[in-house]
Amino acid sequence: MNQNPENRNPSDSARYNNRNPNTPTGANNPNNPNIPRRPAQGQNPPRRALTEEERRRIEAARRAAAQRRQENPGAAPVRQPRPTQPRSIQQGNAQGHRQRAALVNDPRQNAEALSRPVTQQSQASRQRAKRDVKPNGGLIIFLALAAAVTGISVWQITHNPKKADPETPKTAVAELADVPDATEIGGEENDVLTVPDAAEEPTDPAAQTGFADEALPPDAPTPDPNAVNLTLYDTETVSNSAVDEGSLILVNKWNPYAKADTVALASAYDEENKIYKVSSTSLSLAPDALAAFRKLAADFSEETGSHDLLLNSAHRTVAEQQDIWDYYASTQGDEYVHAYVASPGESEHHTGLACDLTFYTDDGQNIPIPDYPTGQWIPSHAADYGFILRYPEGKVDITGISNEPWHFRYVGIPHSTVCEKKNWCLEEYVENIQKYTAEGTLLYITNSGDVYDAEASEGLPTTNGWLIYHVPKDSGSSTSFKVIRGYDYTISGTNAGGFIVTVYLG
Numbered sequence: 031m032n033q034n035p036e037n038r039n040p041s042d043s044a045r046y047n048n049r050n051p052n053t054p055t056g057a058n059n060p061n062n063p064n065i066p067r068r069p070a071q072g073q074n075p076p077r078r079a080l081t082e083e084e085r086r087r088i089e090a091a092r093r094a095a096a097q098r099r100q101e102n103p104g105a106a107p108v109r110q111p112r113p114t115q116p117r118s119i120q121q122g123n124a125q126g127h128r129q130r131a132a133l134v135n136d137p138r139q140n141a142e143a144l145s146r147p148v149t150q151q152s153q154a155s156r157q158r159a160k161r162d163v164k165p166n167g168g169l170i171i172f173l174a175l176a177a178a179v180t181g182i183s184v185w186q187i188t189h190n191p192k193k194a195d196p197e198t199p200k201t202a203v204a205e206l207a208d209v210p211d212a213t214e215i216g217g218e219e220n221d222v223l224t225v226p227d228a229a230e231e232p233t234d235p236a237a238q239t240g241f242a243d244e245a246l247p248p249d250a251p252t253p254d255p256n257a258v259n260l261t262l263y264d265t266e267t268v269s270n271s272a273v274d275e276g277s278l279i280l281v282n283k284w285n286p287y288a289k290a291d292t293v294a295l296a297s298a299y300d301e302e303n304k305i306y307k308v309s310s311t312s313l314s315l316a317p318d319a320l321a322a323f324r325k326l327a328a329d330f331s332e333e334t335g336s337h338d339l340l341l342n343s344a345h346r347t348v349a350e351q352q353d354i355w356d357y358y359a360s361t362q363g364d365e366y367v368h369a370y371v372a373s374p375g376e377s378e379h380h381t382g383l384a385c386d387l388t389f390y391t392d393d394g395q396n397i398p399i400p401d402y403p404t405g406q407w408i409p410s411h412a413a414d415y416g417f418i419l420r421y422p423e424g425k426v427d428i429t430g431i432s433n434e435p436w437h438f439r440y441v442g443i444p445h446s447t448v449c450e451k452k453n454w455c456l457e458e459y460v461e462n463i464q465k466y467t468a469e470g471t472l473l474y475i476t477n478s479g480d481v482y483d484a485e486a487s488e489g490l491p492t493t494n495g496w497l498i499y500h501v502p503k504d505s506g507s508s509t510s511f512k513v514i515r516g517y518d519y520t521i522s523g524t525n526a527g528g529f530i531v532t533v534y535l536g
Contacts, residue, residue: 263468263512268521268529273503276522277318277416277442278530280460281378283430285525290348290380296320298341305331306339307390313344316382318416319440323385326408326415334404336389338397342436343386346379369432378420383440399435412438413446418456425455444475444496444532451481460524466499468512468531473498490514497533 080088274289281287295314306327315323327339346354351374359367378384389397389405399405409419420439421431439456441449449459466473466483474484476495484490490497501511501521511531513519519533 262515264515265510266513266521267508267510269508270503270506272521273523273527273529274525276520276524276530277316277383277440278445278460278522279381279383279525280456281376281381281525282457283373283376286375287377287380287525288375290346290351290375290377293345293380293382295345295382298323298344305337306341307337309340309342309390313341314382315344315385316440318442319383319385322415322417322440322442326412326417329411329415330404330407334407336404338389338391338402339408340388340390340396341385342388343379344384345382346377348374348380351375351377351379370434372431378437378439384420385438385440386434386436387438388436408438409435413450414443416440416442416446418446418449420456422455425457428457429455442532444498445530447475447479448473448481448498451479460526460530463498463530464500464502464528468499468501468514491535493535495535497535499531501529501531503528 274287279287293316296317298313298315298320299308299311306324314320323341330339331337351372355367355371355374358371372378387399387408389399389402391397397405399408412418417438417440419435420437421429421434423433426432441456441459445459448454449456452458452462454462463473465471469486472484472486472490474482474491474495474497476482484497497514501509503509509529511521511529513531514533517533517535519531521529521531523529
């Protein structure tokens with residue numbers, strides 16, 4: 031029906047506008063004269079008189095048809111074909127609506143459409159609709175994904191066993207009850223210290239995934255049955271006065287040494303034997319340094335057959351260092367003394383950990399290490415006994431002292447190994463070790479001399495070597511630090527604001 035109010039039949043307007051809201055409508059009011067009655071079956075419905083507008087448009091359509099016949103006299107006239115069978119009321123009404131709409135809208139364009147039967151027009155519409163239909167790619171992809179997700183969900187439901195009820199989380203006190211005793215940690219079978227989440231207990235990965243009878247995927251690491259939680263540690267304290275004590279203290283012009291005259295010493299002369307010589311009966315070293323030197327000298331003598339190794343200088347007091355400074359300043363000049371002699375209070379000899387070595391033959395010749403036939407054995411094997419060449423070539427800008435091939439410093443194993451592998455002087459070692467912490471990255475040295483960085487979050491080695499890390503000095507009178515439970519350790523001050531912890535893994 032045409033919904034334009036200007037084209038509405040006046041009788042229709044009266045029918046809509048004069049309706050009483052209390053009067054039944056439609057089929058419920060058979061006496062309403064404004065509603066046309068439906069004709070009996072088999073009877074033709076009464077025809078409505080055409081309006082003036084409709085007559086005008088029909089006449090315009092006829093004139094257009096006559097003009098086309100004049101322009102094309104050989105064309106057959108357009109006629110309305112009669113259906114072979116009686117049409118139903120619904121078909122007649124549909125065709126009439128389309129014919130009237132075509133005449134009203136555009137008689138010229140729709141004259142040919144008026145000549146086609148309803149069934150032919152419907153078939154053409156369906157064909158055009160089929161041509162206009164195109165596959166929706168997005169819809170196809172969405173349906174495929176939905177089908178895949180549904181299939182996976184069904185597979186998981188049918189294969190996963192029913193999960194057990196989760197256990198009640200343990201409190202901190204209850205969790206400590208499960209901590210293994212210190213004697214249970216650190217054996218040869220313990221390979222890795224793992225770090226599970228603090229709020230969870232280590233569980234079987236197969237039980238977590240629900241595939242108890244299936245193998246782990248290739249990219250899943252096999253759990254270590256001997257894994258130890260890195261949070262199993264003890265907290266220790268050290269007096270801040272010990273920051274300048276230990277085998278790793280750094281002494282130079284920037285870090286003077288305040289305990290030069292109070293260190294514990296052992297006489298090198300009393301320990302003298304036929305494998306090395308001393309320049310003075312008063313020479314002494316710190317006990318650990320002297321024991322390491324005696325072993326070095328014994329192995330050198332055994333392997334080379336030489337007994338010419340001479341301990342030329344060892345511990346010095348501040349007064350002795352002042353005498354040496356004055357002597358060389360007067361005999362060699364200021365340039366020499368500043369290049370090779372440390373100021374009193376800044377000499378490594380104050381620690382009892384430094385020694386000057388040379389060779390002294392039976393016929394009275396004093397031969398420097400580089401010039402002795404087997405002298406290169408000393409610097410080549412010094413790290414195996416805990417010694418480093420304290421002032422090597424190329425490190426003058428760092429150490430403040432020129433190259434001294436005779437000056438060796440005891441730092442202990444495995445620190446001497448790290449300095450040799452990394453080509454670090456002691457200043458570089460003390461500086462670089464500060465990035466290693468107990469719960470972050472630790473320095474790992476194997477018994478065979480390999481040096482690695484070990485991440486605590488990824489699990490730590492528990493055998494075959496050492497773990498090393500730095501502890502900054504706390505404010506106050508003492509410093510707290512963490513040590514992994516169940517292992518022996520040593521702690522040394524650096525004389526530079528912190529401590530170095532060394533854990534022995536076996």
